Amino acid sequence: MADGSETAISWHDSIAPAFRDGYVRSPGFRDRLRAWGTLIERYAQPGDRVIDAGCGAGTLSFEAAKIASHVDGIDGAERMIELARATATDRDVGNVSFDVALFETLSERAGQYDLALCSSVLEYLPDLEVEIARLTALLRPGGRLILSLPNGRSRYRRFEALAWRLTGRPRYYRHVRHVPSSTEVREILKRLGFVVLETIYYADPPLPRFVNRLAGGPRYRKTMFAMVASRG
Secondary structure (H helix, E strand, O other): OOOOOOOOHHHHHHHHHHHHHHHOOOOOHHHHHHHHHHHHHHHHOOOOEEEEEEOOOOHHHHHHOOOOOOEEEEEHHHHHHHHHHHHHHHHOOOOOEEEEEHHHHHHOOOOOOEEEEEEOOOHHHOOOOHHHHHHHHHHHEEEEEEEEEEEOOOOOHHHHHEEEEEEOHHHHHHHHHOOHHHHHHHHHHOOOEEEEEEEEEOOOOOOOOOHHOOOOHHHOOOOEEEEEEOOO
């Protein structure tokens, strides 16, 4: 949980350029982009209006913009939005827009989108079910939601939580409030009237490959999961 001097938003503001560049430099981030790129290609449709809630520097927004009619990216971190807008200008991408906004301000957009994306944001927010409900409310009938969270079944995630309690590292963990299992998120979506279409696990821990193999299958080894759902 954040202390009074730093919030999840201010921390992401402070690391914005490094976060953007991680999709090139970090194996974990590259795995995230591969996984999300596959899901966006599978579930985005021509003509869709898409919202990327917690878009960061816009990496996934630009992936969706290759297919969809228009993508709205929102994020609470101003520096992230500045980088996303600059990239849109540099690449001459005209079917994206980026705005500084928080989840609690999104009610005025209810029912406006065909597809909602939310990558690695929900773990920082106060109430997981409330925030997922905010996302589902954005969708039109038949709309699709793709979200990702840290994998609570990952053996490495359990080690990470212990390391934070003992050492205060990794630093970002002070802001993390939720590390659920995919089953927990599936149940939330079910209560909200959504049907889960697909769940994938991705991103190996930053450990030697032979150590990762000892953790078991993807459900217990991979550090992230992404879930796709639509209104039932």
